[in-house]
Amino acid sequence: MNASPLIDIQQITYTYPLQNKGKSKAQSPKALQNVSLQIQPGEYLAVLGHNGSGKSTLARHCNALLIPDSGRVLVKGLDTSNKADQRAIRDCVGMIFQNPDNQIIATVVEDDVAWALAVRGLPVNLIAERVEQAMNAVSISHLRKLPPHHLSGGQKQRLAIAGVLALRPQCIIADEATSQLDPLSRREITALLHQLNQDLGLTIIHVTHLLEEAALAQRVVIMEQGRIVMEGTPSTIFTDIERLRQLKLAIPEPIELVSRLRAAGLTLSREALTVDAIVREIVR
Numbered sequence: 031m032n033a034s035p036l037i038d039i040q041q042i043t044y045t046y047p048l049q050n051k052g053k054s055k056a057q058s059p060k061a062l063q064n065v066s067l068q069i070q071p072g073e074y075l076a077v078l079g080h081n082g083s084g085k086s087t088l089a090r091h092c093n094a095l096l097i098p099d100s101g102r103v104l105v106k107g108l109d110t111s112n113k114a115d116q117r118a119i120r121d122c123v124g125m126i127f128q129n130p131d132n133q134i135i136a137t138v139v140e141d142d143v144a145w146a147l148a149v150r151g152l153p154v155n156l157i158a159e160r161v162e163q164a165m166n167a168v169s170i171s172h173l174r175k176l177p178p179h180h181l182s183g184g185q186k187q188r189l190a191i192a193g194v195l196a197l198r199p200q201c202i203i204a205d206e207a208t209s210q211l212d213p214l215s216r217r218e219i220t221a222l223l224h225q226l227n228q229d230l231g232l233t234i235i236h237v238t239h240l241l242e243e244a245a246l247a248q249r250v251v252i253m254e255q256g257r258i259v260m261e262g263t264p265s266t267i268f269t270d271i272e273r274l275r276q277l278k279l280a281i282p283e284p285i286e287l288v289s290r291l292r293a294a295g296l297t298l299s300r301e302a303l304t305v306d307a308i309v310r311e312i313v314r
């Protein structure tokens with residue numbers, strides 16, 4: 031991991047402007063406090079933390095939706111505080127959000143995928159080619175003529191991902207993008223993000239409060255009160271169950287099970303994070 035980072039977050043601090051105008055920014059709580067994080071090209075990073083820990087605030091700093099009060103964020107070497115670079119930064123780092131309905135603009139699926147390209151004034155044939163590729167990459171080509179409100183939640187998130195992919199980003203940030211989906215769609219969208227990471231080499235920042243989703247990432251950072259409090263591979267982080275509980279994270283059954291099996295004297299590797307992996311190890 032010595033290559034230059036795609037996203038370089040350097041000691042950033044951020045406080046939201048106060049709705050209550052009587053107080054100064056200095057008097058309100060910091061949403062981020064002295065956070066540093068380097069994200070490498072092609073990495074699959076999970077950002078984990080309970081409600082209000084600062085995950086979304088951190089995510090929004092990665093594509094210049096928010097600008098730090100102090101410290102700086104570089105994307106491909108471009109400083110997010112430089113207005114002239116913000117369009118390029120947002121094209122490089124796309125974002126999908128929790129509520130799929132809020133991301134839909136057009137009244138037909140393929141027009142929605144094309145929307146951001148049309149706004150940028152790209153030639154029609156280039157738009158058509160990119161829309162085609164983006165829809166194929168997320169398997170929604172067969173839905174192209176439908177109005178988006180006819181799609182399921184999972185299909186709408188695929189549509190949102192296609193809209194971002196059409197801009198040819200290097201990184202996609204999924205901010206709790208699965209949290210309003212049923213368990214099956216949730217797994218499918220997570221699998222799709224992993225597929226885009228592997229097949230297209232896209233950097234993925236997967237923001238979640240679910241340990242089971244973070245367990246599949248290459249690296250996990252855990253946030254608490256606007257700081258990064260743990261960082262490492264899932265297999266190292268998920269062995270410290272007590273610490274995870276302190277951080278108010280729900281421990282999924284397989285991880286709980288591993289901990290109890292270990293306590294009972296069984297030797298299980300740190301990679302045993304899913305029921306399948308546990309069974310494989312026990313059989314061996």
Ligand SMILES: Nc1ncnc2c1ncn2[C@@H]1O[C@H](COP(=O)(O)OP(=O)(O)OP(=O)(O)O)[C@@H](O)[C@H]1O
Nearest residue numbers: 046047061079080081082083084085086087088239
């Ligand atoms: N628009 C806003 N205005 C003022 N304060 C905000 C705003 N958005 C977030 N905050 C505050 O900043 C802190 C961090 O919030 P943030 O949304 O980044 O957390 P999160 O980890 O994404 O939480 P969640 O799991 O609920 O999405 C919280 O204390 C929150 O109340």
Ligand SMILES: [Mg+2]
Nearest residue numbers: 085086087206
């Ligand atoms: Mg959030």
